[in-house]
Amino acid sequence: KEYNVAILGATGAVGTRMIQQLEQSTIPVKNVKLLASAKSAGKQLSFKGQPVTVEETTPASFDGVDIVLSSAGGSVSKKFLPEAVKRGAVCVDNTSAFRMEPDVPLVVPEVNEEALKDHHGIVANPNCSTIQMVVALEPIRQAFGLNQIIVSTYQAASGAGQSALNELRQESQDYLDGKDMKADAKILPTKGDKKHYPLAFNLLPQIDVFEDDGYSHEEWKMIHETKKIMLNDMNAKDIKVTATCVRVPVPIAHGESIYFTVDDPTVTVDQLRAVLKDAPGVVLQDDPAHQVYPQPINAVGKRDTFVGRLRADEETPGAFNMWVVADNLLKGAAWNTVENAERLVANGLI
Numbered sequence: 001k002e003y004n005v006a007i008l009g010a011t012g013a014v015g016t017r018m019i020q021q022l023e024q025s026t027i028p029v030k031n032v033k034l035l036a037s038a039k040s041a042g043k044q045l046s047f048k049g050q051p052v053t054v055e056e057t058t059p060a061s062f063d064g065v066d067i068v069l070s071s072a073g074g075s076v077s078k079k080f081l082p083e084a085v086k087r088g089a090v091c092v093d094n095t096s097a098f099r100m101e102p103d104v105p106l107v108v109p110e111v112n113e114e115a116l117k118d119h120h121g122i123v124a125n126p127n128c129s130t131i132q133m134v135v136a137l138e139p140i141r142q143a144f145g146l147n148q149i150i151v152s153t154y155q156a157a158s159g160a161g162q163s164a165l166n167e168l169r170q171e172s173q174d175y176l177d178g179k180d181m182k183a184d185a186k187i188l189p190t191k192g193d194k195k196h197y198p199l200a201f202n203l204l205p206q207i208d209v210f211e212d213d214g215y216s217h218e219e220w221k222m223i224h225e226t227k228k229i230m231l232n233d234m235n236a237k238d239i240k241v242t243a244t245c246v247r248v249p250v251p252i253a254h255g256e257s258i259y260f261t262v263d264d265p266t267v268t269v270d271q272l273r274a275v276l277k278d279a280p281g282v283v284l285q286d287d288p289a290h291q292v293y294p295q296p297i298n299a300v301g302k303r304d305t306f307v308g309r310l311r312a313d314e315e316t317p318g319a320f321n322m323w324v325v326a327d328n329l330l331k332g333a334a335w336n337t338v339e340n341a342e343r344l345v346a347n348g349l350i
């Protein structure tokens with residue numbers, strides 16, 4: 001069977017990568033529709049060398065579509081994905097719109113592929129920072145059990161979309177030209193809040209809006225999505241998770257400093273390395289003697305999650321630090337979405 005695929009948000013930072021990842025995927029594609037807002041209608045993009053004209057998204061856009069890959073923002077997903085499902089499509093959604101719905105699987109194939117079978121037309125892709133963290137931690141959890149996760153993120157500008165990436169470029173240019181960049185920020189830290197600050201030559205400890213308890217919504221997502229993916233319960237108590245999320249002036253690829261404790265206090269760093277070396281989707285880059293460790297510039301364009309800087313907390317048995325990097329637009333978004341669609345197809349779930 002061949003599939004009609006629609007990409008919703010095809011002109012965005014993630015959408016353009018969804019096109020590339022779909023070109024390279026195992027999914028037999030009959031026809032591809034590239035959907036965006038009215039602003040982009042008529043724009044020419046291409047799929048496998050053939051020109052494709054971008055169309056404005058309407059409910060009728062999903063007539064005859066088998067698979068929807070979407071990354072056009074939560075409100076756009078909320079509006080259009082139920083229309084697509086009504087028309088018989090299966091949607092893999094990269095936005096946060098449906099992630100916490102009880103009947104929507106939240107899936108990272110390396111961790112909980114089996115959850116795909118419970119879909120009712122929508123599968124959610126987790127947040128980019130959550131994805132790379134669970135890819136690195138799930139093999140450790142499987143081997144040794146996991147008690148607690150304390151994560152601090154170093155997140156790239158592109159996680160906030162193409163416009164944030166453009167804003168970082170412009171601010172960097174302005175700064176180097178000796179101009180005042182403070183006046184111009186319009187996007188970061190988040191479109192959803194009132195004030196905006198420059199990211200160039202700066203750090204912003206705000207990703208998404210704040211909750212009443214002082215955590216940012218990005219931090220909330222890392223905590224509750226991790227529990228839903230690993231334990232199938234967004235409020236599970238079996239693993240304690242806490243997070244600090246920071247935007248850094250890097251264009252693409254998120255870094256994460258992760259402190260974690262395992263159930264077995266006798267576990268060694270060598271045992272962790274042995275597990276991670278063979279873990280699906282993980283590339284171990286951990287050789288301090290030769291200054292080998294994951295870096296964003298080396299992760300750009302790769303589907304893998306890179307892990308290094310593994311160290312035992314000498315004062316706490318069973319506690320460790322590690323450093324994890326992945327391309328937030330690929331494993332954190334476009335690739336995980338296409339990978340979920342590949343597994344749906346391979347498992348006969350579409």
Ligand code: A2P
Nearest residue numbers: 009010011012013036037039040057072161162
């Ligand atoms: P457009 O380029 O026409 O605005 P990013 O995450 O990089 O900001 O990209 C967001 C994507 O979502 C773009 O492809 C954008 O299309 C698309 N988009 C934004 N609003 C809508 C909408 N109302 N309907 C369909 N697509 C939308």
